[in-house]
Amino acid sequence: MAGTIFMRIIALFVVIGGLDKITGNHLKLGKEFEKGFLMLGDLALCMTGILCLTPALVERFRPWMIKTGRFLDPSFFSVFLSADMGGFSLAQGIAAAEETGVLNGLVTASMLGCTLVYIIPAGYGIIREEEKEPFSQGMLIGTLTIPAGTLAAGIVMRMPGMLLLKMVFPVFCIAVVIAVGLAKIPDRMVRGCILFGKLITALATIGLIPAAVTHLTGYVVIPGMLPITEAMEIVCGCGIILLGAYPFLKALTRVMKGMLHRLALWMHVDDTSMDCLVFALANAVPVFTEMKKMNRKGVVLNGAWMVPVSAVFGDFLAYAANVAPRYLSAMIVGKLTAGVLALLAVGFVMRRE
Known part of the structure; x- marks a missing residue:
């Protein structure tokens, strides 16, 4: 129900943004459209190459992954990939049940996997040297709140208590390992994540080539791959939702401008830091480029916030609405719960700054 209402709001902003573009972009929403x-x-x-390649990879490695079922749900392996870059597709193919696949492959992967594959490699590649230490501190705090987001999403999905705890415990263990790594060996952690991100990007291209060749010639290069037209249908569905998601977030920033300014004063950060909390709801890149304007606490705050929350109303909203609309509200609640806890944790840790 909540997911349906939200999608109607997005549809409304598709109309508003489109009309503004036609009439001269007077509201500045046409540009966002x-x-x-x-x-x-x-x-x-x-996304396309990964979506095409994942079914073939699942078929190849399924027996090995399923052997872990005595200790972990097989879909746990998906949490190391971003949900929209193979995480959810992998979870669907190996999960013991639909709900466990969604919790790992959509919810947790959109936080933990996205951090490993995208936020750490992209963030350290964009921000300046002097911002890396507070950014790492923020990510450390944000990573530790991911299990709470997984738990909140599982409650929304009405999963049985013992099963939910079984799902959350390994996420908590991995989150602690990553947080300790960021605290003790940040350089090695960053290099590892950059290498992992490059590997996933290479896999996306590797998947795209045979999928395109099969579509153009009819010759099956890799058996079991998803047809490229079916993968593109998912991607195009994401693009349609982003038509309205970006104008919505632009309007939200304007409406909240006064409140964000008051929050900035209360939390002892600059206005840029508070504005970027809203930007991160759509995409993390604008936040990275604006960090040079933030004070130290603002960098920590945004580093913690973006780990769980990044693109919740952007790419992940679009992807979840296309592949698992029933669980859209669970994903949103999970990511925002972890994000709010991350902000509170930063406030507690840095209360004297």
Whole structure:
């Protein structure tokens, strides 16, 4: 129900953004309408090949992954991939049940997997040297709140208590390991995540090539791959949702401007830091580029916030609405719960700054 209402709000902003573009962009929402749809190219490049390749990989490695079922749900392996870059597709193919696949492959993977595959490699590649230490501190705090987000999503999904605890415990263990790694050996952690991110990007291209060749020639290069047209249907569905998601977030920023300013004063951070909390709901890249304008506490705050929350109303909203609309509200609640806890934790840790 909540997911349906939210999608109708997005549809309303598709109309508003489209009309504003036609009439001269007077509300500045037409530009966001266009920006959202132009994201389609980047999404297609990073998602299509992975979506095509995942079924073939699942078929190859399924027996080995299923052997872990005595200790872990097999879909746990998906939490190391971003949900929209193979995490959910992998979970669907090996999960013991639909709900466990959603919790690991959609909810947790959109936080933990996204951090490993995207936020750490992209963030350290964009921000300046002097911002890396507070950014790492923020990510450490944000990573530790991921299990709470998984727990909140599981409660929304009405999963049985013991099963939910069994799902959350390994996530907690991995989150602690990553947090300790960021605290003790940050350089090695960053290098490892950059290498992992490059591997996933390479897999996306590797998957795209045989999928395109099969579509163009009819010759099956890799048996078991998803047809490229079916993968593109998912990607195009994401692009349609982003048509309205970007104008919605732009309007939300304007409406909340006064409140964000008051929050900035209360939390002893600058206005840029508070604005970027809203930007992160759509995409993390604008936050990275704006960190040079933030004070130290603002960098920590945004580093913690984006780990669980990144793109909750952007790419992940679009992806979840296309592949698992029944669980859209669970994903949103899970990511936002962890995000709010991350902000509170930063406030507690840095209460004297």
